[in-house]
Amino acid sequence: MSYTPPSWYPPGRQPPAPAPRSRRDRGLTALAVGLALLVVAVAGAGWYGYGYGPGDGRPRPADAKESAAPPSGRASPEPSLRTPRPVRVPGAQELAAARRPGEAAAWIAADPTDLPRRTVHVDGPWIVGDTIVQALYREVTAYRLSDGAEVWNLTLPTPVCEAPEQATPDGRIVLVLATSGAQRGARCDRFQMIDLRTGKAGWTKELLRDPARDTPAILVHTAISGDTLAVAEGLGAAAYRVSDGSRLFTIPTEDPGRCHPDQVAGGSRLLVGATCALGVDRRERYSQLRELDPRTGAVRWRHRTPAGRRAERMISVDPVVYTSIDNERLTDDWRIVALGPRGELRRTIDPRPKGFEHCVHVGIDAGLQPCPGIVVGHGLVHVGGTDRVGAYDLATGKLLWGIRTHDGRTLTPVGSPSASGTLVYESATPSRPGRTFVLGKGGADTEKVLLKHPAAAAEAEYSTMAGRVLHVGGRIVTMPNGVSGDDARRQPRLVSFAPARE
Template sequence: MSYTPPSWSPPGQRPPGPGPRSRRDRGLTALAVGLTLLVVAVTGAGWYGYGPGAGDERTRAADAKESAAPESTAPPSTGAASPRPSLRTPRPVRAPSAQELAAARRPGEAAAWIAADPTDLPRRNIRVDGPWTVGGTVVQALYREVTAYRLSDGAEVWNLTLPTPVCEAPEHAAPDGRIVLALASSGSRRGARCDRFQMVDLRTGKAGWTKELLRDPARDTPAIIVHTAISGDTLAVAEGLGAAAFRVSDGSRLFTVPTENPGRCHPDRVAGGSRLLVSATCALGDDPRTRYSQLRALDPRTGAVRWRHRTPAGRRVERVISVDPVVYTSIDNERLTDDWRIVALGPRGELRRTIDPRPKGFEHCVNVGIGAGLQPCPGVVVGHGLVHVGGTDRAGAYDLATGKLLWGVRAHDGRTLTPVGFRSSRGTVVYESATPSRPGRTFVLGEGGAGKEETLMNHPAAAAEAEYSTMAGRVLQAGGRIVVMPSFVTGEDDRRQPRLVSFAPAPE
């Protein structure tokens, strides 16, 4: 690995500034315009699709990038599992059992477990929500099931079957382990709406209250697209051009988030955790060059506004990286992710620092796509006054006070580097994804960057095929372990993927 901040620039990298928009971004622009018109004009029944989305685009893009990358000159490890082929020639990924993984583990390799759910799924791409950690378990929501696995060995602890598929879930659960899932109105993909809410206790797997929180008898207009977030005992729900808050414990309504300025800033998305944030699109009907976003921090119990922040005209809030401190990504309304920034705010919502990661080749939230919820922004973490940015073949640390790149590292074989947490004030734990022929690894990137990283775990070759099949969709650090999950899984029987792959330092 090599990386030379701050003047390093990879060969062939486009210069900073707007470039030609991809077919996907042009399509998403058209989709956003069409959705805006639909939200404004709709008066009858709506719909909610819970099939392929931006995460699926990322999976296909990652496959294409992996297929196009030059083959590594280093020989694969002897005895490794057969590399996963391109999705163009599908075959099921066999998940080795815990006993098989233990028997195949070589000296110096991490311990691992793989969760492979045999549940039959519809023949399409299905979103995966979570993971959430509660006590000694990691929990995942997939289609019509919520399942908890023991962190130590991957054994299933409980499983809850839902009446209809999950179509949206908060990034964070409540502090007591309860969560509220948004469910589709039916199991049918066509005409399904996102209008049912189900509370689940992630500690026990018991289902709690269920309600149609968004149905307004006065207008009988069902939810079209829903975004949710939890802060404390408050569930915030944004739908269409409005938002409201409910109590997680019993589903009772707490407050409605008002439209401001006057009537020109419409709440559209929410972010949770230790703070509750609500974004709004302002000057919605105006030229994209004058449209902007407003971000409000609300008291999660009362809805009182603690501070307001607005973007410059022509830009919008896209993803929230951190709620404490508040750090988000901003994109241009017309150039989209070709023109993105990292924006850090002060304690009262004032602008603290704007960082442009494009000159170093960093892609927006590891190319996760746009137009979804405010959270998460995969591959970017904030802590100790730094923002650590990952992506395809690189990771680096920027100083939030100065905006300068302090150090970084590059991988030379197309792997994705995902910062997932911190080992110390100056050491970031980074997950390095698997390739078709090599397993991943976990290392600490510290002050000094390239050449100074410390390997924490070499992932086992026997799990490489399953690890690669996740495409590093979501990566979590929990209890000294790394948990890797796909963003989407396919219901095709000949493309069956593991649900979770987890690694931990091997016992001495």
Template sequence: MPQSHEPWYRHGPPPWPVPDNPYAPEGYGPPPPPPPRRRWPLAAAVLALLLLFGAGTYVLDALSRADRDRTDRAGAESGAPPTATPPTTSTRPAPSPSRIPTAAEIARQRRAGEASAWIVDDRTDLPRRHIPTQDLWIVGDTVVQAVYKRVVAHRLSDGTEVWSVDLPTPVCETPVNPTPDGKVVIVLQNVEAWTGTRCDQLRMIDLRTGKAGWHEQLADTDSGDDDTIIVDSAISGGTVAIVQSMKAAAYRVVDGRKLYDIPMENPGKCYPGRLAGGSRLLVLADCAIASYGKEYDQVREIDPVTGRVRWRHRTEPGRRIGQVLSVDPVVITTAHRETHAEDWRVVALGPDGGVRRTIDPRPKGLKHCGDSIDTSANAQQCREAVVGGGLVLLGGTDRVGAYDLDTGKLLWGVKDKGTSYGYYPLRVGPGRTGIVYQLGTNGRAGRVFRIGPGGVDTVKDVLRLPASTARAEFGTAVVGKNVYVGDRLVITPAGLNGDDNRREPRMLSFAP
């Protein structure tokens, strides 16, 4: 039986570590004290390291040291974040080239009960800087991704490269979803340069055939913005919508013909900033931005064919939209404009844009996607949440929980004792269960498990990832992207380092 002063979980035997069961039914006992802030792997700290050192080896080394520091928990929690000497003054010897294991080597070292795996060692020549990776697209039996100046498809079964398309300039932006028949429109830079670039080149790619299609240049918006530096895009049906310089328009994916300008409401007060696509097309806008304390965000559903506004929803004054967790049903996160991720909610909307349910996950220690709010980035990039079957699953550094979108009640949840670097929900399964990816550590492989009502007592492994890929998995996924198709997990880092001495896998995949 749990002690009266520990109402949130009972300690169970930890074979993996098995997650404990911290969550009692809603209303059972007082809320727990706020969890202590961790140095690792908060997204802000990791991304700062990425900017300082580039993705890959340095991040991996720093996190590995943090891993070892866990043996002295008190010291680790009270110490300051590690700093690094700039490369120009470092006395560290030059690193030797990283060696990436081959798929054949991984297969030979596979132990009984472990998942099969393949790995992509992409030897594309990259500039010696951090190169962001783009969205992962699943089309037929391939996984496709754009990186730098290439779009590459790999066969899901074994990772073999099926086709690639070379691009004239680097990729700026890709939509999260392709069209139903497997086409995307990507945004490229106009030139390859450090300064003076514009993200104004559109190119269609057929992801089923690997053929490049039409190419068009975005027209100037006459907004006074000389450079279209940041753009956002989304595809819904056969329409691609583009936001540039606080204006938005829609184009036909098949031939690039402009369909309409997305209507601007309250001109001078509301500006479109981000998009979300898929089965619906959503436009997110910043409003009343000059009215301190009264700023609000607006989300509209747009008919992708005609541009007609189907409904509108605006946040309360002083709150903004963080991420779109789902477009059908529409589920978003909101946060206070000043306290940011410290004051966040999950908001489920009804078919007319009205509030269906507001959920506050903070009493259970669940934090906003990556523990940050970034309204300049893609609105559909939240690895820590998935929606389906009337539930929203929320993950984090050391826990995962499921909330009912109708009642707002927590149905189940688990957490560990601080030995994990992340729980990433992948899918809602039958019987209100969830499929979750638990990232391992530098020396211990992760796993994919199923969990349902009943918490820890229902946990069952779906994939036990190979011990031989633990280091590669950790370096790839700790700041990365993932997709789950069938029973296969595919992970990729958020960025690559162009330094050949710090080479990393570009993709890693696991299946039964």
């Protein structure tokens, strides 16, 4: 890889003409028509406000419309949803025999699941003890981190609609399931608790219906903090106890009734996002973030975005760092926003002049979490993307360093092991493996290779398209965002690399 100094970055790009409104904007505008139409509008927001993009494999409502282009008005990249040709997955013995001196050890988890002939979204992964767990279509599977061996597999009655980003500290998750196996017309109204340590199914229940509506939610967003599951459905939200499924509290609307909770984020904090000023022009519409006590629902602090902007993706919940986008120009006008401990504005960073993209590999309107390609650690926010990676100081907002490749590979920061280093994953090409290296504060001149990925796994590694990349105990794991149900286009579910024991 060759680098140029941090001054390589191109000048700021001029934003294109205003893009068509997103599905969330259309749903929220309909909501503001009047009280007489409130029921219809809320249902519309449930259908269109949080829809996943065509081809991602999520169950889709019967009335959802598919358009030729995404809301931004330009082609939306789906690098992790398609592979150009069948992928040959070598077994563990073959990988070990083909490994060259200096290369990392690897294992690959293939996908034997019988899937519909479409791309099916992959949920997770969740790390529980020495296992990594994924949910795919109607199955949840745990693999041993050391060698990729399957530890347990649980078959679900219907496909997965949605899953939280984090599990509980003791390894439990609550999935939202569809009412049927149909791709269209399925409603997402069932909770299913699963113990990820054992693969045993726990309690199950239907999502409580809003008394003002005669139909359950179509799409929902969920998050877990401690033993609390927060659920946003339509333009309302509530919290449940993970251990037994009992309802804890309703998350209220505010200002008065003009800020409707519609997003949640979990982890060490429970955050609720709301869309505010629904009755005015979208240029005046804004987002509100609240931190809630996950046990009682008490509000710890509130934060609001400027008019005309909304909170889109949560990069970190502790400290709170999120991305904001313009209501009209969407991700062509995005920022990184850092908050203080009481929700006060700490710093706003504009990464666009340096060519960074918003949350690489994901679109908009699909929940607050996750934001791939951006991580926070040791007072820095590390931003990756197609052919570049850099680090900004959260205290000053200044770029400390940036590097760029010249072959179009994706660079993904996956952690900050110390205050002086950033761990970076460089994606594979169809014929060349990726690698993992550490960069110091000096940028390119401080590069130190951590893992040289094996050539025998290059094709399988490339097929995941770095949809999600994790660093777990010195091991790198990469997975696709979606898996093709076409047997001739299958790709592996997980590819893992670790230091070889010579």
